[in-house]
Amino acid sequence: MEVTRSTQARIKRVYNNNVVLAIEFDTIEVVLLGKGIGFQRRPGETIDTIVANQRFVADGAYRAAQVAGLLSEAPLDQIALAQTITELGHAALGLEPRQSLMIPVLDHLTFAVRRATEGIRIDFPLRWEVAQLYPSEAALGRQVVTLVSERLGVRLQDDEWVAFALHFVNQQWTKGDFSKTVVMTETIGRVFLRLAERWGQPIDENASSAARFVTHLRYVFARAAADEQLHSSHQDLLAAVRQLYPEAVDAAIDIAQLIGDAIHRVVSIDEISYLALHTGRLYAEIQER
Structure with missing residues (x-):
């Protein structure tokens, strides 16, 4: 959340007794x-x-007028709870207690409460993926x-x-674009299913190597979304992993294709090399079972 500061502003619109839209510095x-x-x-008053x-x-996801509309329609107890949830995100996950988290949380909270009071149920198809991956x-x-x-x-x-x-998750990795978080989650879920299909055994999602792999995949998505992929020509690294675990390198190439298709980008050879390090660990663990 933004910290209030002493600045003269001109009122543009009064939404209700608790919310006004104003103009600073013209x-x-x-x-x-x-x-x-x-x-x-x-309106017009200072x-x-x-x-x-x-x-x-305003931020990337919400215009100022949208924020004002949301705040004016939400009861004060829901606004206070959204602020509490934002603070919990900071305490538990290290998230910055900013508007970019508080506003979408409040937006979702108001609709969730409305659905609950009206007896409306919706599907959450990513329940398994979210529980396992995050x-x-x-x-x-x-x-x-x-x-x-x-x-x-x-x-x-x-x-x-x-x-x-x-x-x-969205606040940590995709910075405001919730649809990218959904795509990332769906794709990571498909990655684990694809590895299980390739190797004939499911991956132990509770293993520390699997947790590190998920974190690495999230970084791959974040870098690719920001056009900041690794590019250092580490093909020798990929060759070294291939000598030990050729199946793991083939799996990494397959995963890179899955990710590239999901985000409409070509995953770099360096990203594939580091993916292969993780798939190599996962494959070795399967072989040791």
Whole structure:
């Protein structure tokens, strides 16, 4: 969340008693949140942003007007809970307690509560993948569902933890584009299924080598999305792994194709080389069983 600072701003729109949209420095749209901050205010008036409890600006996913609309429609207890959830993300996962996490969490929370009160159920097809691939985020997602029950008196759909967990993953790896997080999760799930098919045995997702592999895959996605793939011509590394575990190198090439197809990019030879190091460890463990 943005820290409130003392700045004169011009009110553009009053959404309700607690939310106003204003203009700073004649160009920057800001959303000011505070109990009673909009009471008897009018567009065009000057307001000191220090009176707001919190200040929000546009980011890559939400325009300022969208943020203002969301905050004005959400009850104050839900806003407070979204802030608490953001702080839990910081404490449990080291996430920065920023607007880029709090706003999408609040957005999802309001819809989840509405669905629960109206008896509407939806499918969460990535439940298994999230539980296996992101155990820390999954645990926090389950804690959030419990908090909603305790703080708001609303029993959410049991699987709702999946979506909250994905928001935590999204904040760490794809920086705002939730669809990329879903694609990443689906693809990593397919990677484990493909390895099991190739080698005739399932991968032990609880093994430390599997956890390191998942982390590495997440970094591959993050680098590829930012066009920052590894490029150092480590073909000798790939050749060395091939001498020991040719099956692992073939699997790494297959995985690179899966990832490339998912994100519409060609995975570099260096990325494949480091993937092969991980698949080599996983293959060796299977052979030792």
